[in-house]
Amino acid sequence: MIGGRLGKWISERPRWFHRAAIPGAVWRLKPTDATPGRKVAWLTFDDGPIPDVTPAVLDILDAHGVKATFFMVGDNVERHPELLSMVKQRGHAVGNHTLHHTRGYRCRHRRYVDEATRGRQMMATNLFRPPHGFILPWQLFAISRHDMIVMHDVVSMDYDATQSCEEIIERVKRLTRNGSIIVFHDSLKAWPRLKSVLPEIISWLKQQDYELRAIKR
């Protein structure tokens, strides 16, 4: 893990070498049916679903009338299948974030692809986001035959307890542009910050004329 300013520079927006290492993945998304003159951004939430967090995130999204995409971990879905249903019923999209939040480069190819397959079936999705922001080329090749690999354009860094809410809000405001896919986490680690920053960020994006949509394939 790289710390300090360099770490932040690398983490908050994926750099060219990160994008080049994952060819064919989606980092920004400009929908063909965008309303003329309006911008679109995509809120995404990784690592849930978690009973003490995910329903509260859904309430915030509902209060603002916006949709989002939840990249779920299979272990959490197995523990709380009702939360998978709840997210879908409330009109949001679900993506697969592996069964155990698995790091691709520490995992045998066959096991990683098997996890991706089981997650795809469990969550009934064709969206995949590799944990820790990285996937090996042969894993990418195998999984992208079935799934859209959804990366990100803006990392809020809500998971980092050294970040203040102001820093997170400022980062998202500074980096978001038309088509940005923004990463948050519906995790216990991120929630102390997320609960404050999310309503503010959504309000700001709406003021800036962004439509906030769920990723649909």
Ligand SMILES: [Zn+2]
């Ligand atoms: Zn994750």
